[in-house]
Amino acid sequence: IVPLLIAPTPESAFPDVLRGLQYVDFTDNTCQADYDSDIDDILNILRRDHDYYEQHKILLARAIKWEIENHKPAFLLRGHNLENAKTWLRLSDKREQHPPLDLHQQLITASEAAKGQLGTDVFLSYSRTDGDFARELNTTLQQAGKTTWFDQESISSGVDFEKEIFKGIDSADNFVFVISPDAVESEYCEREVDYAADNSKRFITVLHRETSPDTMPDALRKINWIDFKDTAFDKSFPELIQAIELDRAHAHQHTVLQQRASDWTENLRSADFLLNITACANAESWQQIAVGEDKQPVPTFLQRDFIVDSRVAITKANRRRNILLTSAVVGMIAAGILAVFAFVQMNKAELAKADADKQHKNAEEQAQIAENEKNRAEKQYKIAKANNLAFISTDLLENGDVTKAIRVAQAAYEINLNKMPSSVKQAMTNAYNSVAMGNNAFYQSELKQHTKGINTVHYAPNGQKILTTSDDGTAKLWDSQSVLLKDMKQGESIRGAAFSHDSSKIVTTGNGGRVKMWHGNGDYIKDLVGHRSNVANVAFSPDDQTIVTVSGDFKTGDYKAIMWDGDGNKKKELTDHSFAVIFVAFSPNGEYFVTGSYDLDRSVKLYDKNGNLIASLEKDNCHRQKHWFCGPTSAAFSHDNRSVVVTSHDSTVRIWDIEGHLKKTLNRHKQDVNKVVFSPNGSLFVTISDDKTAIIWDRDGNVVQVLTGHTAAIKSVAFSPSGKLIVTGSADHSAKLWDLNGNLLIDYTGHNLGVRSVAFSPDGQYVVTASADRTAKIWPVLKRPRSILFHHDGVKFAKFIRNDTQVLTVSSKEMTVKLWDANTAELQKTYTGFGSDKAGNKRIYSIEVSPDHKRFITTSTDYIVRIVDINSGEKVKLWNSQNVHDCNRLGWCGAKIARYSYDGKHIVTGGFGGKVRLLDSEGNFVK
Known part of the structure; x- marks a missing residue:
């Protein structure tokens, strides 16, 4: 007052x-x-005290709603709101003027009492243009007793906006999307939908305003919407409640299990976070029903991994407990024998001896029974594990990950069982048939340390390192062999990154105005301070003397580009745009650069290298007059530095001259055009679109080829260094390799979610793809898997060596190892001399190739451990492992397995009796 x-x-x-x-x-x-x-x-x-009165008003409004609605739990405070309210009340209870009311106290006390008991039924995703409708929907849901996550109520000031939104999605059983033209075009809504799809949330769509299905995200297009546009609100709302109530227990269990699995992942998959025996059994039952009855939402791959690892840990724990129990039983029997023997000895010596013999025999029988039970349990465990791996392999194959499907099937096949389950044989057959008959490629390695979707992937110009950036707030630096070198923590979702052209520096950009500079080895240099809002992108000038970063979001109004020198010192701020700036690109000669903005601005600004504005490439009126969300999406300079090609949300591609005059408009795409890239020699450029096509154009804008084959929007594209190949990445979870004639050469399938970024290695030998599924994969270019028959009778397993140019196969039937040419299947060498044990059993237990691929080491039934020179076939060292390894209870003796250390300097052997011995690389015992 x-x-x-x-x-x-x-x-x-x-x-x-x-x-x-x-x-x-x-x-x-x-x-x-x-x-x-x-x-x-x-x-x-x-x-004065504005924040206090603002919070007083918000909490009072909510408390009054809560009171009017008879204290329904849906109106209680949760999460950040509850903690902030408690702090506000604690700091304000001594105020003399306008203090908190009793109603405030009652709401906060009731919310605290219900803490941890309230789940979230609904996450509401909507465009800010539809805010009035969303508020009405939220209030009506709460009045119906549904707990909601609504950004206007659930996000406190001063917190990471996007991080809190993702937490809200994680906690919700249902993702309700308000369909309107603005919502389907909103970058923020798109990221919310992508994140919900990443976590297999159940989607419910509500039609608020007429919207073309073709413009909707793929995850929403196949969902039948509930019509609030042509039907009265109170008539459509019961249908929404019915959709939320449908299979509610399944949806809630999906949410709980996904959160448990995410906690497990964020804690480095520690066994402490796995399910206990009861929870694991419930989860397995839930998964079986979900898959068998095709329930929505479907179990995620993370949930499946979580359940499998929990079961494996439980089985191992049971085995350890059974072994301890068996030992205790045998010990108790032995103790009983001694007691009886002592008692009888005092009375009847002969009778005592007879009884003792009988008890001893019984003890041996009990021990044998225990051993048999242990062996039976181990066999059952192996069968269960093999069947489970076969199931996973089949599931992976159905989802397009041929590489992992074959590797998992191989792991199932290599489990030591006398009779292989039919499920494993079928999985192996299906996996290899898909390779022989398909157009797929194996990925060479997988980069999988990120905990959220990967946004971009970059090869260093010198080809020695790979950089990935993610929504998890980190950039990770890998060597070319996929070894993680550095975890570079940004703190918030990373949107863009760039290497300097000499590979000596890295700049990463992200939410909250964060820009960081790093050395090429990933060591931190400094923060580049100047932005206040989300920084979308960054580019180095060709001479690395200038860096430009661009930013802006509607909350802060910080719409600008900043020029920095090569060391990260601010040179100039450019504030010519009137909305968020989303991209920047330099000309090949470094004399010019462009920045682009969408939405209310919709322009590309052309600057000279000093940051002086040359021209504003203003767009024509948006083709979709009903949609205010238009504007450019990317730009690229021609190699003669005389033209700029700009792609747009309005489905057009425009060519401008360097003075800012429009030369040509290209109208072949039907939906948003997402990116343009020039070929290395500048004779061609390629554009990609949400219409699922990529188009190759000559430099004058004439169509050369249209690339068709993707089944969803194409989000990324790159030319090979030679300019002869193109790779595209799509929301259909795949990447595709094309030649300039439009021929599809390879399908890179294996990601579980959309491919967001693609890149060629500087030598053109590899393609790397990055996905919303939190992984990046490295693929060999033009190396498709082939079915090659190696004639080796009874072959047990094989190993590729020397960059996959040769294959070693092992046969226990022939008791030989053979070396083959991997491309022609020509036999190059046969290694013999392996023998049987005393009982005539013949088997080569293991083979391991040294890291330098010059030698291999084997263990076999004749107890001999052999180190063999691959080229000459000479046995460098051999020794009888019976002398250093004990036998197990079944009489199996000697070394069972041998392995090289990562650096090749040591060898370790493991025997049937449980002993492990360490040797140097020449086979001399260390200890």
Whole structure:
């Protein structure tokens, strides 16, 4: 309450509620300056304790709703809101003026009492343009008893906006999307939908305004919407409640299990976070029903891994417990024998001896029974594990990951069983048939340390390192062999990154205005301070002397580009755009650069290298007049530095000259055009679109080829260094390799979610793909898997060596190892001399190739461990492992397995009796 005294009034006449309050006195004003001073006083009062009164109002409004709705739990406070409310109440309970009310206290106390008991039924995703409808929907859901996550109520000021949104999606059983033209075009809504799809959330769509299905995200297009546009709200709302209530227990269990699995992943998959025996059994039952009855949402790969690892840990724990129990039983029997023997010895020596013999025999029988039970349990465990791996392999194959499907099937096949389950044989057959008959490739390695979707992937110009950036707030630096070198923590979702052209520096950009500079080895250099909002992109000039970063979001209004020198010192701020700046690109000669903005701005600004504005490439009116979300998406300079090609949300590609004149408009795409890239020699450029096509153009804008084959929007593209190949990455979870004639050469399938970024290695030998599924994969270019028959009778397993140019196969039937040419299947060498044990058993247990691929080491039934030179076939070292390894209870003796250390300097052997021995690389025992 702010009293204004506008006529002389005795204080005794003031109402009690106004006494003691500061008032502004207008009665003594004699001029305009006095009046202005009083207005300033009012403004100062309004600003004073603004945050307190804002929170007072928000909490009171919610408390009144809660009271009117008979204290329904849906209106209680949760998460950040509850913690902030408790802090507000604690700091304010001593206030004399305008203190918190009892109703405030009641709401906060009831919310604290229900803490941890309330799940989230619904996450509401909508465009800010549809805010009034979303608020009505949220309130009506709460009145119906549904707990909701609604950003206007669930996000406190000062927190990471996007991080809190993703947490809200994680906690919700259902993802309700309000369909409108603005919502399907919103970058923020798109990221929410992608994240929900990444976590297999159940989607429910609500049609608020007429929207073309072709513009909707793929995850929403196949969902039948609930019509609120042509049907009265109160008639459509029960249908929404029915959709939320459908299979509610399954959806809630999906949420709980996904959160448990995410906690497990974030804690480096520690066994401490796995399910206990009861929870694991419930999860397995839930998964079996979900898959068998095709329930929505479907179990995620993370959930499946979590359940499998929990079961494996439980089985191992049971085995350890059984072994301890068996030992205890045998010990108790032995103790009983001694006690009986002592008692009988005192009375009848002969009878005692007979009884002791009998008890001893019984003890041996019990021990044998225990051993048999242990062996049976181990066999059952192996069968269960093999069947489970076969199931996983089949599932992977159905989802397009041929590489992992074959590797998992191989792991199932290599489990030591006398009779292989039919499921494993079928999985192996299916996996290899898919390779022989398909157009797929194996990925060479997988980069999988990120905990959220990967946004971009980059090869260093020198080809020695790979950089990935992610929504998990980290950039990770890998060597070319996929070994993680550095974990570079940004703190918030990373949107863009770039290597300097000499590979000596890296700059990463992300949410919250964060820009960081790093050495090429991943060591931190400094923060580049100047942005206040999300920084979308970064580019180095060709000479690495200038860096440009671009930013902006509607919350801060910080729409600008910043120029920095090569060491990260600020040179100039460019504020010519009127909305968020999303991309930047330099000309090949470094004399120019462009920046682009969408939405309310929709322009590309052309600057010289000093940051002087040359021209504004203004767009024509948006083709979709009903949609305000338009504007450019990317730009690239021609190699002669005389033209700029700009792609746009309005489905067009425009070619401008360097003075800012429009030369040509290309209208072949049907939906948003997402990116343009020039070939290395500048004779061609390629554009990609949400219409599922990529188009190759000559430099004048004539169509050369249209690349068709993707089944969803294409989001990324790159030319090979030779300019002869193109790779595209799509929301259909695949990448594809094409030649310039439009021929599809290879399907790179194996990601579980959309491919967001693709890149060629500088030598053109590899393609790397990055996906929303949190992984990046490295693929060999033009190396498709082939079915080659190696004629080796009874072959047990094989190993590729020397960059996959040769294959070693092992046959226990022939008791030989053979070396083959991997491309022609020509036999190059046969290694013999392996023998049987005393009982005539013949088997080569293991083979291991040294890291330098010059030698291999084997263990076999003749107890001999052999180190063999691969080229000459000479046995460098051999020794009888019976002398150093004990036998197990079944009589199996000697070394069972041998392995090289990572650096090749040591060898370790493991025997049947449980002993492990360490040797140097020449086979001399260390200890």
